[in-house]
């Protein structure tokens with residue numbers, strides 16, 4: 001792990017970027033899974049809203065860290081709901097963090113390969129790309145569902161290395177999930193950054209020694225808002 005505060009951009013050729021909580025406010029996902037889905041579920045099942053929240057929370061916790069946790073198909077079948085359709089109903093609540101467009105444009109202008117690297121299901125990626133209009137800013141979009149393992153699992157990283165050409169020494173990963181940074185660290189990714197406040201409605205998170213960014217100004221000097 002290279003933990004110097006400033007990034008030496010001259011060394012970096014590839015940038016892996018997480019989506020939810022890194023480029024987009026995790027408040028959307030927290031609202032969706034902890035408010036909206038329980039609400040619809042409670043109506044469908046004829047149970048109390050509070051009871052539904054507790055029931056679903058238990059189900060979520062049992063899947064955390066597994067790819068199933070991120071799988072809209074899994075939850076659609078478990079909960080007997082159309083998760084993709086429900087997401088589309090509230091998609092206007094998706095919001096990009098400040099300076100994301102500017103940062104992605106800066107990466108393009110400076111010849112860095114930018115890869116969206118997410119555990120989100122492609123259905124969610126499609127909804128969020130449509131909503132934010134940033135799809136064309138990436139050289140490639142990879143969802144861990146195509147490898148069968150989540151980014152926080154060790155099995156993910158050799159599969160990524162087989163599929164995408166990058167040098168560990170010249171790669172930056174920005175991800176709000178500390179378990180993901182730890183896995184990337186174990187597999188040699190040299191430049192790692194966390195996100196201090198992935199959900200703007202919650203306090204700053206503990207980043208276990210990884211440097212966290214407040215916004216993209218912290219790693220690129222002089223980004224100017226469009």
Ligand SMILES: [Mg+2]
Pocket residue numbers: 018019020021022175176177
């Ligand atoms: Mg994330």
